[in-house]
Amino acid sequence: MKHTRRMLTAAALISFPLVMSAQTEDPRGIYKMITLTGKMGEVEAPFDQYKICTDSLTMMLSVQNAAFQISDTDHKVLRYTGDQPKDENDKSSLIYDSNADHFTLKWWSTIKYHVYFPENDWCIEKYEANRYSEVAQMAFDALNALPAPDKNNPLLGTWRILGDVDELRDVKKALPELQENYETNKYFNSFYVFTPQSFAVIVRLHGGVANPVEYDGKKSYTLNHKNVSHVKWLSKNRIAVEEKIDYRTDWKILERVTDRQTMMSRIANQYLKTR
Numbered sequence: 001m002k003h004t005r006r007m008l009t010a011a012a013l014i015s016f017p018l019v020m021s022a023q024t025e026d027p028r029g030i031y032k033m034i035t036l037t038g039k040m041g042e043v044e045a046p047f048d049q050y051k052i053c054t055d056s057l058t059m060m061l062s063v064q065n066a067a068f069q070i071s072d073t074d075h076k077v078l079r080y081t082g083d084q085p086k087d088e089n090d091k092s093s094l095i096y097d098s099n100a101d102h103f104t105l106k107w108w109s110t111i112k113y114h115v116y117f118p119e120n121d122w123c124i125e126k127y128e129a130n131r132y133s134e135v136a137q138m139a140f141d142a143l144n145a146l147p148a149p150d151k152n153n154p155l156l157g158t159w160r161i162l163g164d165v166d167e168l169r170d171v172k173k174a175l176p177e178l179q180e181n182y183e184t185n186k187y188f189n190s191f192y193v194f195t196p197q198s199f200a201v202i203v204r205l206h207g208g209v210a211n212p213v214e215y216d217g218k219k220s221y222t223l224n225h226k227n228v229s230h231v232k233w234l235s236k237n238r239i240a241v242e243e244k245i246d247y248r249t250d251w252k253i254l255e256r257v258t259d260r261q262t263m264m265s266r267i268a269n270q271y272l273k274t275r
Contacts, residue, residue, distance in 0.1 A: 026079045027053045027095065027103040030140065031127035038109070038116045038123045046116055048133050053078050057271055061139065067208045068139045072271045102128045138209040142193040142200035143264040147257045153215050155194045155231065158263065159239070159254035161187040168232060168240060168251055178253060192254055193263060199223055202263055
């Protein structure tokens, strides 16, 4: 009997805090919107939308076709609040039914003439972790990839876009100017990201992805089994990528990023610097 009693007590000690706190935690991680309750009642999520919840900020990733956008829509860190406002005049957003697996966001909509969002009423979004569309999976794969070089596939990693040249013979002459004017040119904070599973072009806070990717050593890569881009190595950490535009060929100059920072961290830091 003593042994049985000890086992029951241990089980109670383990399960009690889980039952009491499992739905009252701050959401932390990546969550996909599953349902939306608004003007049309509860419907399956009409948008491929994700919340990236951290201790420092909350970002939202929206996917459409093969493109994605990252925004700072919430402008705050999401924390558990409970499901009731303080009073009838309190229209601040609510976070509840919340843990590492899921959470519910209830927010007051003042948007006019929206298909799904009501005007001057509550809107409810339910989110779940570890749920991704195919495009979102590729996007997060690229955003969270560490830009480490790979001996077997040197193209893998993150590459900063320096600019374009018409002819490869002009690279040496153009390179100093591209580097000097990098922070003011149109490619500032724009990157190529190669991973074993995906390829992404990220321009500031927007991106596009393609899959699958096939690599021909250091010489070329193929997107979606048909679009081949040839690569010329200018140095260990600098390459020129062929771009066919109409009937001409240009070359995009890329420089390897070696600071061991993911694109997700880089984008998060951009938002934090603006606060």
